[in-house]
Structure formats: structure tokens, C-alpha cells
Amino acid sequence: MTSTTLLFLVIGLGLVAWFFGRLKAAGLHTRGKGSRSVLHSLPNYHGWYVALWAIVPATIFMMVWSFVSPSLITDAALNSPAAAQLPQGGFARGAILSEARAIAYGHQVNAFNPLSQSMVTPYREAISYYQMIGAVAALLMVFACGVYAWLRIKPDLRARTKIERVTMMVLLLASLIAIVTTVGIFLSLVFETARFFSMVSPIDFLFGTEWNPKAVAGPRGETGFGAIPLFWGTVFIGAIIAMIVAIPLGLMSAIYLTQYAPAKFRSWMKPILEVLAGVPTVVYGYFAALTVAPALRDFAVSIGITSASSESALAAGVVMGIMIIPFVSSMADDSIAAVPSSMRDGSLAMGATHSETIKKVLIPAALPGVVGGVLLAVSRAIGETMIVVMAAGLAANMTANPFSSVTTVTTQIVQLLTGDQEFDSPKTLAAFALGLVLFIVTLLLNLIALRVVKKYREAYE
Amino acid sequence: MNDDKKMQESSESINMTDPATTGATSESGTPKMTARNVNVFYGDKQAINDVSIDVNMDSVTAFIGPSGCGKSTFLRCMNRMNDTIPIARITGDIRLEGDDIYAPQMDVVQLRARVGMVFQKPNPFPKSIYDNIAYGPRIHGLATGKEELDHIVESSLQRAGLWSEVKDRLQDSGTALSGGQQQRLCIARAIAVDPEVILMDEPCSALDPIATAKIEELIHELRGQYAIVIVTHNMQQAARVSQKTAFFHLGTLVEYGETTDIFTNPREEKTRDYITGRYG
Amino acid sequence: MNDDKKMQESSESINMTDPATTGATSESGTPKMTARNVNVFYGDKQAINDVSIDVNMDSVTAFIGPSGCGKSTFLRCMNRMNDTIPIARITGDIRLEGDDIYAPQMDVVQLRARVGMVFQKPNPFPKSIYDNIAYGPRIHGLATGKEELDHIVESSLQRAGLWSEVKDRLQDSGTALSGGQQQRLCIARAIAVDPEVILMDEPCSALDPIATAKIEELIHELRGQYAIVIVTHNMQQAARVSQKTAFFHLGTLVEYGETTDIFTNPREEKTRDYITGRYG
Amino acid sequence: QDQASGGQGGTRSEIRIVGSSTVFPFAKAVAEQFSINGANPSPILESTGTGGGMSLFCAGVGAGTPDIENASRRIKPTELELCQTNGVTDVVEIQIGIDGIAVAQANEGTAFSLTPVQIYKAIADRPFGEKNTAKKWSDIDPSLPNFAISVYGPPSTSGTRDALTELIMEVGCVTDSATKALKDSDKDEFESICHDVRADGAYIDAGENDNLIVQKLKANPNSVGIFGYSFLEANLDSVRGIPVSGVNPTYEAIASGEYPGARPLYIYVKKQHVGVIPGLSEYVQEFVNAGTRDGYLVKAGLIASPDSVRAKMSEVVRDMTPLKPSELK
Amino acid sequence: MQKRIAKRYAAERRFKAIGMAAIMLSAGFLAFLLVIMVGNGFRGFTQTELPVEIDFPAVTGGVSPSQFEGANGNANIQSMGLPDIVNSSIELQYGKDGTDLFSTSGWTSVSAMILADPKIVEQKTTVYLPVTSEIDVAYKDSGTPESERIVSKYSDQLSTGFNWNFLSNSDATDPMQVGIWGAFKGSLITMLVTLLLAFPVGVLAALYLEEYAPKNRLTDLIEVSINNLAAVPSIIFGLLGLAVFLNFFGMPRSGALVGGLTLALMTMPVIVISGRNAVKAVPPSIREAALGIGASPLQVVFHHVLPLALPGILTGTIIGMARALGETAPLLMIGMRAFIATPPSGITDPATVLPVQIFLWSDEVDRGFVEKTSAAIIILLLFLLTMNALAIYLRNRFETRW
Numbered sequence A: 001m002t003s004t005t006l007l008f009l010v011i012g013l014g015l016v017a018w019f020f021g022r023l024k025a026a027g028l029h030t031r032g033k034g035s036r037s038v039l040h041s042l043p044n045y046h047g048w049y050v051a052l053w054a055i056v057p058a059t060i061f062m063m064v065w066s067f068v069s070p071s072l073i074t075d076a077a078l079n080s081p082a083a084a085q086l087p088q089g090g091f092a093r094g095a096i097l098s099e100a101r102a103i104a105y106g107h108q109v110n111a112f113n114p115l116s117q118s119m120v121t122p123y124r125e126a127i128s129y130y131q132m133i134g135a136v137a138a139l140l141m142v143f144a145c146g147v148y149a150w151l152r153i154k155p156d157l158r159a160r161t162k163i164e165r166v167t168m169m170v171l172l173l174a175s176l177i178a179i180v181t182t183v184g185i186f187l188s189l190v191f192e193t194a195r196f197f198s199m200v201s202p203i204d205f206l207f208g209t210e211w212n213p214k215a216v217a218g219p220r221g222e223t224g225f226g227a228i229p230l231f232w233g234t235v236f237i238g239a240i241i242a243m244i245v246a247i248p249l250g251l252m253s254a255i256y257l258t259q260y261a262p263a264k265f266r267s268w269m270k271p272i273l274e275v276l277a278g279v280p281t282v283v284y285g286y287f288a289a290l291t292v293a294p295a296l297r298d299f300a301v302s303i304g305i306t307s308a309s310s311e312s313a314l315a316a317g318v319v320m321g322i323m324i325i326p327f328v329s330s331m332a333d334d335s336i337a338a339v340p341s342s343m344r345d346g347s348l349a350m351g352a353t354h355s356e357t358i359k360k361v362l363i364p365a366a367l368p369g370v371v372g373g374v375l376l377a378v379s380r381a382i383g384e385t386m387i388v389v390m391a392a393g394l395a396a397n398m399t400a401n402p403f404s405s406v407t408t409v410t411t412q413i414v415q416l417l418t419g420d421q422e423f424d425s426p427k428t429l430a431a432f433a434l435g436l437v438l439f440i441v442t443l444l445l446n447l448i449a450l451r452v453v454k455k456y457r458e459a460y461e
Numbered sequence B, C: 001m002n003d004d005k006k007m008q009e010s011s012e013s014i015n016m017t018d019p020a021t022t023g024a025t026s027e028s029g030t031p032k033m034t035a036r037n038v039n040v041f042y043g044d045k046q047a048i049n050d051v052s053i054d055v056n057m058d059s060v061t062a063f064i065g066p067s068g069c070g071k072s073t074f075l076r077c078m079n080r081m082n083d084t085i086p087i088a089r090i091t092g093d094i095r096l097e098g099d100d101i102y103a104p105q106m107d108v109v110q111l112r113a114r115v116g117m118v119f120q121k122p123n124p125f126p127k128s129i130y131d132n133i134a135y136g137p138r139i140h141g142l143a144t145g146k147e148e149l150d151h152i153v154e155s156s157l158q159r160a161g162l163w164s165e166v167k168d169r170l171q172d173s174g175t176a177l178s179g180g181q182q183q184r185l186c187i188a189r190a191i192a193v194d195p196e197v198i199l200m201d202e203p204c205s206a207l208d209p210i211a212t213a214k215i216e217e218l219i220h221e222l223r224g225q226y227a228i229v230i231v232t233h234n235m236q237q238a239a240r241v242s243q244k245t246a247f248f249h250l251g252t253l254v255e256y257g258e259t260t261d262i263f264t265n266p267r268e269e270k271t272r273d274y275i276t277g278r279y280g
Numbered sequence D: 001q002d003q004a005s006g007g008q009g010g011t012r013s014e015i016r017i018v019g020s021s022t023v024f025p026f027a028k029a030v031a032e033q034f035s036i037n038g039a040n041p042s043p044i045l046e047s048t049g050t051g052g053g054m055s056l057f058c059a060g061v062g063a064g065t066p067d068i069e070n071a072s073r074r075i076k077p078t079e080l081e082l083c084q085t086n087g088v089t090d091v092v093e094i095q096i097g098i099d100g101i102a103v104a105q106a107n108e109g110t111a112f113s114l115t116p117v118q119i120y121k122a123i124a125d126r127p128f129g130e131k132n133t134a135k136k137w138s139d140i141d142p143s144l145p146n147f148a149i150s151v152y153g154p155p156s157t158s159g160t161r162d163a164l165t166e167l168i169m170e171v172g173c174v175t176d177s178a179t180k181a182l183k184d185s186d187k188d189e190f191e192s193i194c195h196d197v198r199a200d201g202a203y204i205d206a207g208e209n210d211n212l213i214v215q216k217l218k219a220n221p222n223s224v225g226i227f228g229y230s231f232l233e234a235n236l237d238s239v240r241g242i243p244v245s246g247v248n249p250t251y252e253a254i255a256s257g258e259y260p261g262a263r264p265l266y267i268y269v270k271k272q273h274v275g276v277i278p279g280l281s282e283y284v285q286e287f288v289n290a291g292t293r294d295g296y297l298v299k300a301g302l303i304a305s306p307d308s309v310r311a312k313m314s315e316v317v318r319d320m321t322p323l324k325p326s327e328l329k
Numbered sequence E: 001m002q003k004r005i006a007k008r009y010a011a012e013r014r015f016k017a018i019g020m021a022a023i024m025l026s027a028g029f030l031a032f033l034l035v036i037m038v039g040n041g042f043r044g045f046t047q048t049e050l051p052v053e054i055d056f057p058a059v060t061g062g063v064s065p066s067q068f069e070g071a072n073g074n075a076n077i078q079s080m081g082l083p084d085i086v087n088s089s090i091e092l093q094y095g096k097d098g099t100d101l102f103s104t105s106g107w108t109s110v111s112a113m114i115l116a117d118p119k120i121v122e123q124k125t126t127v128y129l130p131v132t133s134e135i136d137v138a139y140k141d142s143g144t145p146e147s148e149r150i151v152s153k154y155s156d157q158l159s160t161g162f163n164w165n166f167l168s169n170s171d172a173t174d175p176m177q178v179g180i181w182g183a184f185k186g187s188l189i190t191m192l193v194t195l196l197l198a199f200p201v202g203v204l205a206a207l208y209l210e211e212y213a214p215k216n217r218l219t220d221l222i223e224v225s226i227n228n229l230a231a232v233p234s235i236i237f238g239l240l241g242l243a244v245f246l247n248f249f250g251m252p253r254s255g256a257l258v259g260g261l262t263l264a265l266m267t268m269p270v271i272v273i274s275g276r277n278a279v280k281a282v283p284p285s286i287r288e289a290a291l292g293i294g295a296s297p298l299q300v301v302f303h304h305v306l307p308l309a310l311p312g313i314l315t316g317t318i319i320g321m322a323r324a325l326g327e328t329a330p331l332l333m334i335g336m337r338a339f340i341a342t343p344p345s346g347i348t349d350p351a352t353v354l355p356v357q358i359f360l361w362s363d364e365v366d367r368g369f370v371e372k373t374s375a376a377i378i379i380l381l382l383f384l385l386t387m388n389a390l391a392i393y394l395r396n397r398f399e400t401r402w
């Protein structure tokens, strides 16, 4: 019996347990006061109570068993005489064993290594022996726990409360995954970052203005690991250029859609704009690099900026701005809609025109929400990698010239991690440090955004 | 958006029915506002059915009636706030000093400056007290300089009886005031653009008894300076503040007359039933 | 989640004050529900101040009082609906047939089946009329088969006076009914789980007069089968439907007694002022 | 401990290869050829960069680790050391061919020729110890054209960049005897002077294997690109090589060593996997065979190793001779 | 006064026009992007072909069609040396260097033809075989002088046909032979894993946070983490996947399982956030109604709130999935940036996904890949537009009004 069939068997028995639990509870069901049943919970809940008892412990046992049994099986197989011819230790021995095992399980038909064939029979025997043990133990557990729970069914058993408590635990666990992930991210970055900072001083890294990683420190001890240009590039593309494109377009789109557009137009236009956010960033990257960047460069040259390079902060920023228009517009949409309509009515009743009402009352009132939304959009923009990889180049320039090439943190992370440098060189480890700093920055941005949004919500409640 | 919304039957409907039959009166002076044969529809549903009424300068007019009878709807027709509801449609004739307010050449922005409105829930803008009051004068260009604006703000607050309470904190946010103060702020805001008519839709229903008393007092003081229309659920309040009362029921104007008459000696059975709490 | 929420002072507070002083009565039979020295706090703010009251099986009890005086709050304590407000905290003792409803072993789910509630705004589930009614019996296991369930649905709708109107369209959505029908549907839904007490929080305030009359009639018919508590703003309604009236003011129970006494001959000055429309 | 899993999860039937993006296209062609008749399962080939690949390759022995590492540079002693501490005791090094570093410009650009010293002076951060101030090529040498220095070259993380510094910059740099002397006296200073590239915008980091670079050269006809030879060859209709020391970057010039920018490409094979992972030695054999003068890799832009090297490699492949740490100097 | 009013109305009109312009500009960008991509990409679905006449009986010396039927058909084609047959036919027709005109693996289409209709081995047939990518590029656009010369030489024989291989093949070196099936399947499997993990977890977490979570430190922490995760750069999820799933749990590299897990972590917060909004939009009166007749909090949520919130949750899920579908950066870190010529058949098989394939192809030296890249983009966009349309459909279909 394989573990899958065993699992199905256990689940099947669980259903049987559910049935018996329900049956017993239904038998106890008599009318008490009024038409109310003497049962605390519906028979269904009693059924689930028994079923959970039957399934959960056995399943946990099976999981543990599936971790323990392979090595027991291998040990048993190695005790067979055929094992004597195996090479001692090493990958070859392991590979032969695992091949033999795969054949024994029927996952594989032919052996690449002839030695494997001899081990198949001992494996088969060991496997069926231990599978038998596991199956018997699991089934015993199903019965023991199921019967225990079944015996406990009484009219006043709070089966529903117990089931609900279990469900609640599951819900809580689901939301804890977010914290686990956050901690996981932190842990997966922090060790390499620490190694990096043991080679490069954090001060130089955080406040250095030159990003040009060198193998050895220069004459003035400069290492070229100054992250400021990267962060500047990130801010320049993601928070300045992209926002110059996205904020007016997004905000005005939201205003038009919420305040002026007929419902029909709005119901069509909104999803169309949302497609902008759904287009994969590789596509944007490709578009930016092959269409927008050359066009912008030609434009720059035609207006006399001869130094314009074809990978420009502007190209990446503009395309990124287009990408996040829907983020800004939907946030603005929400927060304008959240301004109580009594504000609008108040202003209109004073004799203000529609646009005056929007500009002087709605936008100021919605501003915190809009700002919160923009901050979230910014954190999305600064995390964007592909557009920049493809369109903005890799040159870490500290420049405010939008026609020159700059680079961003995420781009450099990709570049450093997929580069040819040895993995313990600071050049590779810097990627983790950049990642950690970026993570902390987005965390801060989010905390601010949350604060702002929360504060503004309270203003109307 | 609704600038081009206009009355479908304005020309033929004027003076078609005798106002006297539905109780519209014109005994004291020329009426400030007149409504004739007004019908309002929300989509297919008729909310106001052939209502004619006159509003005078020197009296406070109260609209009473059970919930959903169309009091607010009619009130909002009087300064075209109903324009903001896309499905609302209105026929009939409403005039402000003889000007048809639904005529195409009528500018709704100026109309609303002349006919101010105070809402059920106090709705100060989330700006400073000063800016709340100054908002109207600014957009209408009523003040030429800072002093003049200051003056308007001060006098409006004084007339709304709020000056002494807020004069030291004009820069505080309007939303930081208590409910009753906020409602008086809204009244002051309406006064600041120097309207001719003030419409109030249940101005006290969100307020506690003490704040209510203050507002009622204020209405007393404002009477005569502005034509005031007030919607209320509270018949005692109507009796206390108004000189004329209109009783609405299911979208029709059942009875309109002197407040004392309505409350002591109603002509209609329905009015009597409502006044005595038989329903509503 | 709030199973463990319990009364802080339950043991010592029972019978500490004489109910007579606050007007709690027990003249007609044993009371169905008793409340003693109940205090409710929303955060730091006290919303109910030392209220003691008895609710009887054979009479309809009306709670009246100005807005914000705590009527709804107190009502919601009676079937622990206040548990859903995290900042709400309650002390004192409320008993249903002698069982402390805030005792740890009290199952709030069963309590609410015994003490049903009807809300201000009709809130049918967006399901079919049948499923609206059948939902309660299903989760409480009141019916063992399809026929029994059908029977419960039919009799509940009949008792709520809705059967003739909806019997041909039980599979239509409950939200497709008119406001008054929806409210009767909600009453039928409450009846379907066979409660002992029905709490109604301004059940007619969102309804038109005709629907209101229907509901009042229904309350008359249900009297005696259930202990009924109704919150209302409308004193005439209280006078019409109730046998006992409790007047709340600023979180305290000012007066509690026979409805006729309260309306014709109130003991307290405050009650008289409110009844006569001096405020509120 | 379950030995059947070898700590790394059993065995597998396809070869796994990681490493340099420069070698990636060649390895891809070999992998395709290797499995073309369905004779062998198609290898899984990842482009991780040489460094990232090394860390995977050296993580240990077993099915969970790659069998082959593609490298655009030689393995570093520290990397070999790590391999060995992780149990990867026998690593076989095979030079599969040569990649030229071509200096190129758009066909429309003004043709000119350069020397290593001129390139060094144009792109070094501190040529011969002085801060680089050259803005135009003519600032370096009046005979060069009078337009701004704008060089698209590999980023500092890339293997092509290492080759650029070693094969061209250092060559230009040691023409100065004072600087050359530093090599023994102050190695750090020497490397700083000879290897550091200017960061003032005249040298622009660009991806190495990137179609975009051609577009960029076409768009800026007066700029110079530095990239792998295979790339030049594929785009001869739009870019042309710039002669370095009078030698054009052609196949013959690079293969013969006449052209200065030429670097060997390697693959590293985990000997412990040979005979365990099916087809591993056949794949390596195929790779070596494909790298001859008329093999398909040469059509794809690889430059075949000199015959002497090829002969040696055949031997290494036949015997699977592991690399000795001492060979790495 | 009148002048002032006129000015105010002018401002009003201006403002409205600006709003309209903003929308049109945004929509215009989208249209432009789509037009450019389609314009570049549609040629990727076609291939340039030259006719080759194969006289099967002559070159094979007569084989029976029956041996190519059934399960052994493929093996028998292998053994009959089809590439040589095809090459010799080409040389017969186009001379000694004729094979240089054709894409090297053109014989595979002949093989497919034989398998589809074994009878053709008894006759003389004309097959259209794809030319080399240089000639293909030159014919469709403009190429090297050499290939342009060839194009003009054979101009009356060259034709374009639909490139079915593009839909059924996987990655390859020769742009004439590449296909997106492998990457498409990889995307499909990866998305499935992502959906199966992120959807339940996201929905449960949303329900917990919106309906039950007590106001305490832990809840705040969860809330901040979720909001932050929704904004964390995707590349960082790649680093997480590398460290946790590959290095710590030792899952198989490059597999759809790890890709799906990583993307699920990335998508989950999006689902939680949209799920919370959907749950919030369910009116509290429904909850009160259910509580009021004695439903337990869990019953309230699972009987009433969840069904009503589901359309909203689903739309949010699809949006989140769409983002995951287009994601490249995290997958580079976990080994899915790879040349994988066999489509995956399970969650642990090495796989690559559409956006990664696009990224890899855009980096290819061969010019023939340019249009293939755009063609793959079209496929990806179609995939996405389908998902978006589904989201809109769900939103409109199940939107409940209270």
C-alpha cells in the first residue's frame, strides 16, 4: 500500500467516522424546551468532531513516518547481501541506492547503473515491510482516536465550539504567514549583509557617492561601494520621473471618472486603465528599450541635447509612470469617493462650480488618502526591475539630467547576483546589502503610508 | 454636468392651477419664491406630485410630514441641488423673485449663492473656521481685499451667534467644533455669501437638545433678514420656529397655512391624524 | 470569540438596589428578563448608567427617549449583540428566566436564538425568501426534515402576516420585497427560531405609514406569545403598541411604568417635558 | 541518515549546467545537439553568471547540485577551495574555446583605429596615477578624431570586464615603466591604477550579451562598444570592429593571438558525477568536438582554441584529469 | 460679475477637458503599446519557406507506410535517417550548398507529416521547409547583403506560412525552431501552484483580519507585514525563495513548485488586501442579521460574508495572479532563467515561464529572435487580457447591490 492510497484510505475512514458521529448525535437529538434540541451542536458538527479526531492524528503520524521510514528502508536494504558490492560512500553509492529505490517504487524502469538492479529486490522487500508497519499503525490510530471521539459524543458536548476553535486556529495561521515571510526575507538577507559589512564599511556604503565597485580599495581607501547614486537613480526614476507622469494622469483620470464621466463610460474605462497595471514588466521593458528610448533620444538630439544617450532615465521613468497610472488612479478614486458626499453638496450649495468643488474641497479632503496611495505606488515603482534593466542602463550616475543613463537598486541587485564575480566577493554580497536596505526603505514607506491613510480615515469617522 | 437640464413644461404650466386650492398663500407681501405644479421623478418613480407653494420673506416656513414624503426632495429643487442626482427629473415652474430658476439662462452657480442651504448633518469643510466662512465670498469674488474678507467672516459668525465662541481660534479646523457649533458654522457659511433664501433640511436632527435650542434661537433672530425654509420631523419644533407650515404626504402637499392654524385647527383629516401621532 | 467576556461584578451586584426606586416592576407574573444595575461603557464613555428593569412575557415594553440616550445600547445588551463591539464593556446582571446571560457557561449563540432581534433597517439576507426564514432553523437544527422546515417557514410567515403576499414567490430574493415586507420578513425570520423574547430597535423608522401600521398590527398579534421590547422615537407609536414604557435620558432610566401612566401622568418632570415635545 | 538520498535527493536523469552568460549560447547549442535525436534527455541549462554558478557548483556533490559549470574566467583558488571543503574534490577544467573582446563602432561612425594605451587612457579612472580628464579622443592623442569619449562596455561584475582590464587595460598600463614597477612594490596601487575604470560618464556600463547595445551604437554612431566577439560577428551588417594596434578583430586574428583581446572560456565538470549522471561524459565530449575550426560552435561565434590546447583538452576529457590547486598559481 | 462667472465657467470647462485628456492619454498609451507589440510580433507567427520535392520511393528505396503508424512510428522514423533523406532531396534541387538555405531541423516537419499521414512515403511530395533565420529575416525585413542576395535569387519561390511550430515547440537555439509551448505550460503549472497556495491562504487571512482579529500588537504586526509585502520589490522574493525553499528546504531547483511558492508569497498579500476590501464592503447589517438569530461568528462569515465577498475577492485574486504571471525578477533567482527544451510535466520538473522566456529571447544574439520575442509577448498579453476580462466579467456578473 503506497502512502497515497493510505492517505485516501484514512480520509475515507474519516468520512465513515463523520457518518457515525453524526448518526450517534442525531440519535441523541430529542426536543427539549420548546422546539429546541437538547443537543448543544448540530449533528453535523459532532460528525466533523469525530472525523477530525480520526484523520488529524493519523495524518500527522503518516507525515512523521514518511520522514523516518526512508532511512529505515535503506538501512534494511543495506543489510542484504547484495549491498556488499556497492562502492563505499560518495555520490555514486547514493545514486545507485536511489536508483534502485526508484525502480522498486516503480518510478523508473531501467537502471543507468547496472549495480542498481541487484539492489532492487532487497529494496522491494524492505519497502513492503515498512509500508505495512506504517499502514497498520496509521489505521490503528484512526480507529483509536475515532472511537475515543465517538464515545465522547454527549448532548452537551460543545462540538461546534471545538470545531470553530480549530477553524479559527487555521485562520490565524494563514495570517501569520505574512509575518513568517517578512521574517524570512529579513533572515535571508541579513547574514550575507553582515558578511558584506565586514568587508565594506556601512558608512561608505550608505553615504558613499560613487558606485563603481573595485576589487581593491583605491588610494584614498575608496571602495566604490557608495550606494547613494543607486538610491538616487531609484528615486529619480521611480519617485520623480514616474510620478511626474503618473500623478497628474492618474489623479485627473480618477477625477474625471468619479466626478464627470457617465456611469457607462466609467464602467468601461476603469478596467481598460487597469490593464495598464497588468501588462508584464518585461513587456514594458521591451517597449521602453526599443520604442520609447530611441524616440526620446532622437527628440533630445533634435532639440539640441547632443549628449543624450539612448538609455535614459526618462525612458524608463516615463514607461514606469504609465505602468503605475492605475495604482494612483484607483487610490485617488477610492479616497475621493471616501470624502463624504455632504462635503460636495455643501460646496455646491454655496454656489461653487464643479471644478471649484473638486479643487478646493474634494482634493484637499482626499489629499492624505491620495498621498498614501502615491506612496504605495512609489514603493511599487522603486521595486521595479525589468524596465530599468532593459531601458535605463547600468551606469550609476548621480545626475539630474533625465536624458542620461542612471541605474537603480533592484537592477544592480540582479546585475551583481548574475555577474561573473566570485560569490564571496563584496561585489556579490553587496546585492544582499542593497536588498536589505531597500526592504527597510519600503517598510518605512509603508509605515508612513499606513499612518497617513489611517489618520485620514479617522478624520471622517 | 446638468447645466442644460431644463424644465420640460415650464411655459404652459404657469398659473394653470389656482394656488389657493392647495393652500399656497400670498397674503403678506410679494412672495420671495413661488413654485407652481412641481413634479419630481426619480427615474420612473414620482417623488413630488403637483406641488405649488409660495415662500415669503418675513416668515419661517416649515415643511413637515412622514419620512419619505418628499420634503427634502422639494427643498432641493428650490436651489437646484437636485441637479446633482442624475436620475432626478423635474417639471413645473419655480421662480425666485419672478426669475424662472430652471430657465436655460439661469446660472445655477449664482442661483445657489442666492438660495443657500444647510444640511441635516453639519458638513463643515475640513479647513480652518476662517476658510470655511471665507470659501463662499472667495469663489464669488465678494471681497476685494483681506480686510473686507475679514469683515465678512466676522459679521457672518456674529450673525450666526458663533463669534464669541470661536473668535480666538479662527485657524482651528472646522471639524474640531462640537456638533451644534458645526451646524451654526454651516449657517454662518451660508450667510456669508449674502443669500436671499436659506433652506434648512432637518438642521437639528443630529444635535442634542441644548444645541437644538441654540439653533432654534438663531432661526428666530435671522427671520426677516432672509426667507427661511426648514424641514423638520419634530412637530414641536415646527410649532416653535415657524410662522407657516406645509404638510406633505406621499409627495403631495396636503395642507399649507399659518402654523397656528395647522396645529390647532387643521383643515384636512390627514393633517390632523399626523399631528396627533396617528401615524408617521 | 467573546465567549469568555463576562460580567465583572455579577455576584455582588444582584439585588443591591431596590428595583422599585427606578421603577422596575414585577406585578404581572414572573418577569421573563431581569436587568439589575447595568452599566455600559464604550471605551471610557459611559452610555448606560445603573439601569434596572424587568421585562414581562405578557406585555410589550417600549423604550423611548431622545437620540443618543442609550436605548439601542441597552437593547443590544439584552441578547449580547454588544459583544460584537470590541470597546463595549458591561457590568451588572441580566438574567433570562433566572440564567445569567453573561455567565461564562452561557452560550451566546443559543442565547440569541432565545432572544431574537429585529433591526432599524430591514436587513434580509440576499437569498431567497424561503432561505431567509429557513436559515435560523437550519443552523439550530430545529427541523429534522424538509417537511418540517417547510412547515416552520410557512407558519413563521403566517404569523408575520406575510404568507399571503409571498407564498407564490418563496424562491424570489428577500431583497426584492418592499421595505415594509422586508421588515416583516425579518420579524418572520426572528420568529422562525422560536424565540422567547423579541427585541425590536426602531423597526418602523425606515418605513412608510402604511407599512408601519402593518407592523404595529403584527406586534399586537404577537403579544403574549413572546416578550416584546420595542425601541421607538415616536411617542404615539409607543402609546399605541406598548403596555409598559421606559423613558431613558442620558443613559439613565428616568421612569418605567404602565404606558398609560407615563403618557397621561408622568411622575418625573423630565418625562413630562419630553412627552410634551419640550425637547428631543 | 538516508544514504539513498545522499543528502541531496537521489539521482536524476538529465544533466544540469549553470554558469556564465557568455558561455550560455554555446552550451545551449551543444545541449541541443546532444539531445537532438532523443538519444539523451535535454540538459537543463541555467544562465546564472560565473560567480553565482560557482557557488551552486561548489555547494556539494549529489543530485541537487549541478554537474557542469560554465565559466567566462578561470576558477578562483578560493572557489576551488570551497569546492573541496564541500566535498567536490575532483573538478575537471576544460577550455572550450576563446572569446575575443571586440572593440567596435557603428558602420556609420567615423572609422579610426586604437591602441591598448589609448583605450587605457580613455577609460581608466587614473591613467598612470593622474585623474582622468580626457573628454575627447583627441585629448588623448591629437591624431584621434575630435569627438567625445563615449564607450559602452561591460559592467564591473562581468567576466568580460575582467578580461578587458587584464587583456587591454593592463597591457596599455604597463607600457609605463614606473607603473609597471608598482606591480611588485605596491600591488594594490598597481591594480587601482591599471584596473579601475572611470565613473564620470565617459565609460558607460552596458549589459554584455544584449541586442540593445547594437541599437545603442547605431543610435550614437560616434560611440565605441566593447563586447564579446561572437556578438560582433552576428551583427556585422550594422557594426564593425575597430582595429586595435592595427589588427582587426577577425576570427583569424583572435585565434592566432594577434589581436590583443582574447580570453579563454571554460567548463568545469564534477568528476564525481561522471558515470552517475547519465550522459555526462558524452556531453563534455560533444562540447569539445563542437569547438573545432569547422564545428557548429564556431559558426555561433566561438573561436576555436589553438591546436595544442585542443589536444591537451582531448586528453583531459579522456582521462577526466582533475584540476590541481597548484595549477591556478 | 458676469465676467467673473464667464471666467469660472471657462475654468470649469478647461478642468473637465484636462480630465478627459488624461484618460485619453492613458488609454492611448495602452493602445499604442498594444499596436506596437502586435505590429512587431505578428510576423513571429509566420515562417519563410521554400518548396522541396521529396521523391520518397526513390530516396528510401521503398518503405511501407504501415511502419509509421502507431506507437513505434517515431522510432522508425529515427531509424530511417530522415535528415539525410531530406538533405539529399534539397541538394538535388538547390545544388551542393542547398542545405545552407534551410533551417537545420526542417526535417522534423517532414517527420510530423509522415506521422500524420504515413501514405506520403509512397509518393513524390512537395513539402515547404523553413529557411534559415538569416534568410527569414531578410525576406520579411532586411538582412545581411548575403542573405538579401539569396532572397532576390529565390524571390519567386519563397513564401510565408503559418509557423505551427511556434505554438507547439519549446526553446531552441535556432529561431526558426523555437516555440512557446514549454514556457506556456510552465507558466500554467506555476500559476496553478500559486493559485492553490495563495488563494486559500489569502482568503483565510483576509477573513481573519477583517472579521475576528482582536485589536492588539500581533494584529498590527500582521497588518503591517501584509501591506509591506505587497510593496516589497519582487526581486527580494526571489532571494527569499532561494534562501528558504532551495537552500533550507532543499526543493528541486528550477521547478514550478518553487516558482509557484515564491510567487504565491508575493501574490498572497495582494489577495489579502483586496479580500479585506471585499469583506469590508459586505454591509454590517447582514452580519447583525445573522448574529441576531443566533449564528456563531464562524457561521456568519462562512454562510453570509464570504459568499457575498467572493466576487470581489476573485477579481483581486485575478489581478494579483496577472501580476505574478508577468513576473520575471524573482524567478531569475530560483533557477527558472534556464534553457529548458522539454516542457515540464509536473511541479518538480525544471520549467521556465513566459516572461522569462521573453527576457531570454530578447537577449539573444540572433536577429530572428526579435520577432519571436514580440510574438511571445503577444501570447502573454492574450493570456493576461483573458484573465482581465474574466475579472471584469466576474465583477459585473456577481456585483451585489444593497
Ligand SMILES: Nc1ncnc2c1ncn2[C@@H]1O[C@H](COP(=O)(O)OP(=O)(O)OP(=O)(O)O)[C@@H](O)[C@H]1O
Residues within 6 Å of the ligand: B042, B047, B065, B066, B067, B068, B069, B070, B071, B072, B073, B074, B085, B087, B233
Ligand atoms: N436619490 C434618490 N434616488 C431615488 N429615489 C430617491 C432619491 N432620493 C429620494 N428618493 C425617494 O424619493 C422619495 C422622497 O424622498 P425624500 O428624501 O424627499 O423624503 P423626505 O420627506 O425628506 O424623508 P425624510 O424625512 O426621511 O428625510 C422617497 O420615496 C425616496 O425613496
Ligand SMILES: Nc1ncnc2c1ncn2[C@@H]1O[C@H](COP(=O)(O)OP(=O)(O)OP(=O)(O)O)[C@@H](O)[C@H]1O
Residues within 6 Å of the ligand: C042, C047, C065, C066, C067, C068, C069, C070, C071, C072, C073, C074, C085, C087, C233
Ligand atoms: N459603537 C459605539 N462606540 C462608541 N460609542 C457608541 C457606540 N454606539 C453608541 N455609542 C454612544 O452611546 C450612546 C448611546 O447610543 P445609543 O445608540 O444606544 O442611543 P439611542 O438611544 O439608540 O439613540 P438613537 O435614538 O439615535 O438610536 C451615544 O452617546 C452614542 O454616541
Ligand SMILES: [Mg+2]
Residues within 6 Å of the ligand: B071, B072, B073, B201
Ligand atoms: Mg429628508
Ligand SMILES: [Mg+2]
Residues within 6 Å of the ligand: C071, C072, C073, C201
Ligand atoms: Mg438607536
